[in-house]
Amino acid sequence: MWIAPLFLIGLLGIGVPLWLHRFAKQTDQKHPFASAMFLEASEVRRSRRRELRYWLLLIARLLLVALIVLAFAGPRWRVPVQSGTAGATLHVIVVDTSMSMRYAGVWDRARERAAALIGAVHGADRMMLVAADHRLRLLHEAAFANEAGAFRGALQNLEPGESRLDFGAIASGATGWGAGPGEHVLVHLVSDLQASASPLRFADLQLPPGVQLDLVDAGAGKSQNLRVTAVNAAERNANEALVRLDGDAAALAGRTLVLEVNGAERGRRALNARATLPDVERFEIGELGPGEHRLAARLEPADDLPTDDAYYALLRRVQPKVLLVAASLAGDDATYLRAALQSLAEPRFDVEVITAQQLATRSLSEFAAVVVSDAGLLNAAPTATLQKYVEAGGAALLTLGPRMLQQRVVPLSGAELAKGRALAAASAPSRVADVEQSHPVLREPGAWRSIRFFRHVPVVAPSGAQVLLSFENGTPLLFEQSRQKGRLLVFASPLDREWNDLAIHPLFVRFIAESTAYLAGARAAPATATVGSAFESDLARRGGGQVFDPRGKRTMMLDAAQAAGPRLVPELAGYYEVRGGGRSDFIAVNVDARESQLAPLDEATRQRWLALQSATRAPVAQPGAPAAPGPGAAVAAGRDRFIPIWFWLLLAAAALAFLEPLVANYHLHVQRERRT
Amino acid sequence: MEARANSPFSLLRPEVLAGLSTLELVARQAVEGFFQGMHRSPRFGFSQEFAEYKAYAEGDDPRFVDWNVFARTDRTYIRRYQGETNTRLMIALDVSASMGYSSGPVSKLQYAKFVAASLAYMALHQHDPVGLIAFDAKVRSYRPPSSRTGSLGAILHALDGLEPGSKTDLSESLHQLREHCQRRGLVVVISDLYCEPEALTRAVQPMAYRGHDIMIFQIMDRAELQPHWDESVLLEDVESGQQLEVSPDYLRTTYRDRMRNHLEHMQKVAGKLGADHVLLASDEPLDKALRGYLMFRKRA
Numbered sequence: 016m017w018i019a020p021l022f023l024i025g026l027l028g029i030g031v032p033l034w035l036h037r038f039a040k041q042t043d044q045k046h047p048f049a050s051a052m053f054l055e056a057s058e059v060r061r062s063r064r065r066e067l068r069y070w071l072l073l074i075a076r077l078l079l080v081a082l083i084v085l086a087f088a089g090p091r092w093r094v095p096v097q098s099g100t101a102g103a104t105l106h107v108i109v110v111d112t113s114m115s116m117r118y119a120g121v122w123d124r125a126r127e128r129a130a131a132l133i134g135a136v137h138g139a140d141r142m143m144l145v146a147a148d149h150r151l152r153l154l155h156e157a158a159f160a161n162e163a164g165a166f167r168g169a170l171q172n173l174e175p176g177e178s179r180l181d182f183g184a185i186a187s188g189a190t191g192w193g194a195g196p197g198e199h200v201l202v203h204l205v206s207d208l209q210a211s212a213s214p215l216r217f218a219d220l221q222l223p224p225g226v227q228l229d230l231v232d233a234g235a236g237k238s239q240n241l242r243v244t245a246v247n248a249a250e251r252n253a254n255e256a257l258v259r260l261d262g263d264a265a266a267l268a269g270r271t272l273v274l275e276v277n278g279a280e281r282g283r284r285a286l287n288a289r290a291t292l293p294d295v296e297r298f299e300i301g302e303l304g305p306g307e308h309r310l311a312a313r314l315e316p317a318d319d320l321p322t323d324d325a326y327y328a329l330l331r332r333v334q335p336k337v338l339l340v341a342a343s344l345a346g347d348d349a350t351y352l353r354a355a356l357q358s359l360a361e362p363r364f365d366v367e368v369i370t371a372q373q374l375a376t377r378s379l380s381e382f383a384a385v386v387v388s389d390a391g392l393l394n395a396a397p398t399a400t401l402q403k404y405v406e407a408g409g410a411a412l413l414t415l416g417p418r419m420l421q422q423r424v425v426p427l428s429g430a431e432l433a434k435g436r437a438l439a440a441a442s443a444p445s446r447v448a449d450v451e452q453s454h455p456v457l458r459e460p461g462a463w464r465s466i467r468f469f470r471h472v473p474v475v476a477p478s479g480a481q482v483l484l485s486f487e488n489g490t491p492l493l494f495e496q497s498r499q500k501g502r503l504l505v506f507a508s509p510l511d512r513e514w515n516d517l518a519i520h521p522l523f524v525r526f527i528a529e530s531t532a533y534l535a536g537a538r539a540a541p542a543t544a545t546v547g548s549a550f551e552s553d554l555a556r557r558g559g560g561q562v563f564d565p566r567g568k569r570t571m572m573l574d575a576a577q578a579a580g581p582r583l584v585p586e587l588a589g590y591y592e593v594r595g596g597g598r599s600d601f602i603a604v605n606v607d608a609r610e611s612q613l614a615p616l617d618e619a620t621r622q623r624w625l626a627l628q629s630a631t632r633a634p635v636a637q638p639g640a641p642a643a644p645g646p647g648a649a650v651a652a653g654r655d656r657f658i659p660i661w662f663w664l665l666l667a668a669a670a671l672a673f674l675e676p677l678v679a680n681y682h683l684h685v686q687r688e689r690r691t
Numbered sequence: 692m693e694a695r696a697n698s699p700f701s702l703l704r705p706e707v708l709a710g711l712s713t714l715e716l717v718a719r720q721a722v723e724g725f726f727q728g729m730h731r732s733p734r735f736g737f738s739q740e741f742a743e744y745k746a747y748a749e750g751d752d753p754r755f756v757d758w759n760v761f762a763r764t765d766r767t768y769i770r771r772y773q774g775e776t777n778t779r780l781m782i783a784l785d786v787s788a789s790m791g792y793s794s795g796p797v798s799k800l801q802y803a804k805f806v807a808a809s810l811a812y813m814a815l816h817q818h819d820p821v822g823l824i825a826f827d828a829k830v831r832s833y834r835p836p837s838s839r840t841g842s843l844g845a846i847l848h849a850l851d852g853l854e855p856g857s858k859t860d861l862s863e864s865l866h867q868l869r870e871h872c873q874r875r876g877l878v879v880v881i882s883d884l885y886c887e888p889e890a891l892t893r894a895v896q897p898m899a900y901r902g903h904d905i906m907i908f909q910i911m912d913r914a915e916l917q918p919h920w921d922e923s924v925l926l927e928d929v930e931s932g933q934q935l936e937v938s939p940d941y942l943r944t945t946y947r948d949r950m951r952n953h954l955e956h957m958q959k960v961a962g963k964l965g966a967d968h969v970l971l972a973s974d975e976p977l978d979k980a981l982r983g984y985l986m987f988r989k990r991a
Contacts (some may be wrong), residue, residue: 044925049792049799049915050885051928056935176940 018089018659025084029596032076036069072678073669082668090664091657103139104199105157107192108132108166110173111206111233112148113180114546114610118235119319121207122175125233129205132231133166143192144169149178149547149584177322177588178547179607180206183214189222200226207234208616211609221627228628234615238319242264243326243613244293248275248300256300258312258326260286261293262611266318274298275311292550303332309590309601323611327590327603329543335383335535336365340392344368347511348388348416351518353626355527356386362532371397374657379404383535385411386527389509391418393426402427410534414457416509425474428505440488441473445683448487454495456530457483462522468492468515471508482503504530542593542602549582550602552593561597565604596626736929744768778904779836779876780814780821783868784805784853787827788930789885791855794914795974802973803881803910804850806980810879811846813981823849824871826864827856833871858930861886862894884909885930888956893963905966908980909957914975916950920943 019021048054110129116122129144136142137160141498144154144166155162182204189202202222206212208230213398214220222228241262249255258272268288274281282298298308307329314324337356341349349368356364369377375396379385385401387393390413390473393401405427407410415425424431432438445468450460457463463484476491477483496503508515510527517523544550554560554573562571565587573595583602585591591602616624747756747767755769784807790800797805811821815838822836823846832849861882872878878898884891894904918953920939927934937946954970961968971980 045927045934046924046925047792047881047929049789049912051926051930051931051933051935053946053953054887054926054928054935054937055941055945056937 016091018091018661019486020088022084022088025087026081028080028084028528029077031375032073035076036073068160069682072675072682075482075675075678079668079671079675082671084663086201086661086664086668089659089661092660093657101143102199104201105192106136106142107145107200107202108133108142109145109147109151109185109191109202109204109206111204111212112146112173112175113209114148114175114210114322114606115175115207115209115212115320115613116175116178116233117320118207118238118240120615121233121235125205125207126173128233129170129203130167130232132203132205133163133170136160136163141198142166145192146173147185147188148180157192160348165271175262177585177606178548178586179545179610180209180212182212183209183219184217186214186220186222190407194416201229201242202226203229203231205231205233207613208232208621209234209394209610209612210614210616210620211612213616213620217623222625226628228625230625232615232623235319236615237261238613239266240323240611241270241292241314241318242320242436243272243312243314244608246326246328248330249297253332254299254301254303256310256330258296258298259293259306260296260314261608267292269316270318271315272296272348273297273313273315274314275309276303277298277309278594305332307331307601309603312318313522320611320613322588323606323608325588326605327588329601329603333362333535334365334413335362335532336367336381337531337535338377338379338382338385339366339368339388340371340374340385340397341368341388342392343370343453347518348389348414348509351480351523352386352388352527355524356531358524359528359532362535364528364535371453375400379409380407382409384531386408386531387411387413389414389416389418390426390428390505391420391422393415398426402498405503406499408500410536411501412504412506412530412534414508414510415474416511416514419472425505427498428477428480428503430474430477430480430494430505433475433490438473441471441490444469445471445488445490447483447492447601447634448489449482451481451483454483456526456533457493458529459522459525462520465518466515466522467516468508470514472573474505474507502534504534521530542600543570544583544585544591544604546585546588546604546606548607549584550604550646552583552602554593554595560593562602563590563592563594565591579618627668740745744772745771778814778817778819779872779874780810780819781836781868781872781878782810782821782823783865783878783880783882784823784825784850785827785859785861785880786825786831786853786856786880787859787883787885788855788857789859789883790910792912792915792929793973796913797973798855799883799910799912799973800853800855802971804853804910805977806881806908806910806971807879808847808850809977809981811843811850815843815846817933821846822871824868825849825853826860826867828858828860828863830864830867831856835871836876852857855929859885862890865894865898869898869901870903872898872903872987875904877904877906879906879908881908881910884957885913888953888960891957891960892964895961895966899964899966905961905964907957907966907968909954909970910969910973911970916947916972918946 017598049080058188067627108129110125116125133144134143139159141159142155142163146152146154154173155166158165185202185204189200237333239262241260243258244261245257245259247257249257255602256274256276258274260272267271267286267290270286271283272286273283274597281300283294284298284670286296308331308332310328312326317324339349339352339356341352343349352368353368358365367382371392371394374393379400382404385404387401401411411427413425413428419425420432422432433441447463447466447468448461452458452460470485471486471490471492473490475498476494480491480494480496484493485491491507493504493506496505510518510523512518517526542550551573552562552573554562559573561569561573562583564570564585570585570591571583583591585602585604588604588606591604592601592603717873723975744757744760745751745768747753747769751769755771757768757770760766760768774887778848784803786800790803791798793799793801807823811823814821815824816836820836820838821842824830825832832853837845859882861884865880880895895907899905920937920942923936923938925934925936958968958970967979
């Protein structure tokens with residue numbers, strides 16, 4: 016009944032006008048007169064009328080206060096939902112509003128079919144209108160045929176979106192449609208009946224028991240469609256973009272593919288009508304500066320389904336600076352590590368080598384990651400500098416070399432060196448036994464097991480650390496630690512050829528490069544999403560911000576005080592802009608590729624689906640027996656509709672607020688006149 | 692009569708007189724202003740006009756013997772002038788609470804004081820003895836008639852100190868006045884006359900029978916004569932404290948009829964008693980009152 020009943024305490028405020036009017040009555044002025052000899056108090060009626068006016072003012076003020084308080088309390092009008100008649104049918108008209116319905120002529124046909132269904136409902140039967148794409152939207156509550164006009168109006172305002180429909184979602188959503196006791200439910204699915212809209216399991220198409228299905232095909236029959244399925248940078252050539260095309264080869268004729276970079280056209284190519292699909296087109300995009308770039312490919316002219324003619328992608332160009340700390344600038348470890356870091360084409364590291372002594376006086380804020388060739392090099396001052404850097408959000412890769420054996424605790428990590436049997440085993444050759452394959456740094460578990468370790472530094476992984484590689488005796492070789500806002504990777508063996516043969520193994524370069532890229536955050540994929548699917552924005556981490564859709568309309572806003580915001584469900588293809596935390600980023604949103612596959616369900620599948628429903632037909636109620644509750648009876652019982660009326664109360668309050676000064680001013684004017 | 696701003700009578704407007712500091716100034720201003728309006732000198736007015744010859748009798752002032760007549764007729768006559776026909780003027784001023792009412796800058800009592808002071812000033816310049824009696828339910832102040840030097844100041848001082856009192860009892864007060872006025876003269880009653888006509892008759896008739904000339908100035912406020920309110924109004928009688936909520940319709944119609952009838956009754960009663968009745972509104976110039984007095988003096 017009330018959304019915020021605590022606001023009703025505000026009704027105590029009606030005491031204010033009451034007090035004011037009592038006060039005003041006390042100050043009602045008497046006028047001295049020379050003699051009452053010829054006076055008569057004969058006009059009581061007029062006197063009453065004056066008081067009545069004051070009463071009107073009082074009532075207006077009381078109402079004003081009461082309306083404002085009630086509006087804030089959020090009253091809702093309880094409207095009982097019309098229940099159906101036993102034996103009648105509830106026609107649930109589900110209109111497919113997925114992207115494929117935008118195909119030329121399909122939507123008009125679907126609307127015609129739905130309108131025909133609305134017109135066919137009569138008598139005790141009721142109908143309900145539902146739109147279905149990535150979610151089910153109730154457009155009109157269950158009602159009898161006399162409200163057909165409202166149904167047609169709702170249908171007329173309906174347009175297909177850009178998201179995907181899964182028929183399984185209709186089947187699971189059908190449980191929420193309330194039918195009256197003994198009322199049959201017949202679902203009319205008005206759709207192009209795409210085969211790609213089927214769920215993974217055929218059984219998921221099964222509607223609840225007693226709900227019948229009617230498939231109303233509004234599809235185009237034979238269709239041709241060409242779509243852009245992906246845009247990305249070539250792996251081997253960072254200056255080249257690849258655009259992938261798929262669909263019907265017949266749709267290639269007369270089409271042109273256009274590539275845009277950051278909104279500016281970068282390439283245009285007429286498509287070969289005889290090409291086989293899927294096809295890849297290559298575009299030279301040139302050297303792109305550091306940062307995030309928007310790559311969009313578009314087919315011209317638009318075909319019968321224009322929504323999937325464009326694809327939006329983001330290309331991230333980063334050139335992180337990496338600091339390499341070694342015993343000497345010309346040592347083996349420095350040479351190997353530098354070569355490994357510079358071998359990667361993407362990201363391309365900018366490597367600087369310094370000694371441990373230089374580290375103490377160096378500002379590290381400009382570096383994306385720090386690699387230390389032997390943690391034993393670090394004494395107190397460099398350790399303090401590095402610790403401050405990591406705890407502020409930096410990342411470091413520490414390798415443990417011979418100098419580490421002279422210490423008891425790994426600097427920065429806090430991991431203690433093992434003693435006893437583990438220390439003795441560290442001098443013996445060993446191999447990697449366990450590999451954490453899910454970690455992005457370790458993608459080749461077999462290669463790790465082939466590397467020979469002659470010696471290693473035996474350490475005990477500190478609590479909270481994640482061991483990624485470990486030897487046969489359980490001693491960790493590689494573990495990851497979090498240090499406040501930063502990350503740390505500790506590798507318990509030096510990267511030279513004396514303690515292991517990793518440096519001459521092909522894995523070496525990839526491991527060093529990938530682990531450094533991982534620490535530098537260069538491997539974070541650009542934000543991409545699909546229309547209709549939930550996307551976890553990072554606004555909460557940014558301390559609040561806003562999200563704008565491709566048309567520039569704000570779709571989400573998050574305050575700094577909110578710990579986590581709602582997930583973004585994009586409804587349009589294009590670039591969503593995320594502003595917050597002092598920067599602006601993009602999310603590339605594309606339509607679901609399955610919506611572009613326009614082939615309809617074959618007849619056999621349709622029949623199987625219908626047969627699936629026939630097998631679960633509701634039992635017929637026996638004469639004289641109470642009618643069996645319909646599928647939604649439990650939900651329908653006591654399920655009233657609540658209409659919020661706070662807006663109307665506020666409107667009435669606004670009207671009163673306008674009238675009150677007029678009435679009050681009139682009385683004030685009269686009082687002034689009487690005083691004179 | 693409405694005095695215009697550029698008329699000499701404008702000096703007699705009550706709101707102008709109310710701005711003067713003393714009643715003497717008020718009286719002088721009123722009287723001299725009045726005569727200027729009449730194009731007559733206040734110093735040498737009717738009092739220098741010849742009235743009659745009278746055979747000299749013992750006790751007459753030999754300075755007034757007309758020696759020209761004596762030379763021609765060998766008889767001694769003395770000349771008499773109008774101004775020398777002395778009249779005792781007794782002013783009876785109502786100071787009841789109702790006289791304190793005002794809807795404008797001048798209350799009825801203040802206006803009555805102006806009238807009384809002006810009459811006293813004018814009379815004393817004709818060497819008429821002037822007395823004052825102020826009353827409400829009983830006599831509040833009394834000064835016997837006198838034309839001696841300084842009597843004007845005494846009268847004005849007495850007028851100045853008068854404040855609105857309680858209820859009015861005209862017959863009782865004038866009864867006491869009769870006891871003080873044994874000799875014939877002019878009695879000026881200044882009151883709003885909120886009493887029954889019979890009470891006025893009872894109060895004035897005995898004095899008329901004694902041969903007194905009586906002049907009644909009835910002072911009313913404009914708001915009493917023509918009350919005007921747009922809304923119903925709560926009115927309180929300043930004498931009795933009675934409160935009545937009265938409608939504007941009533942004030943516009945019935946009240947005015949009743950007031951008109953009352954005034955007519957008062958005028959008829961005064962006429963029957965041989966008295967002059969002059970109705971004065973407190974926003975009118977004072978010339979009406981002074982003219983009434985002059986007319987009386989001419990008749991005398």
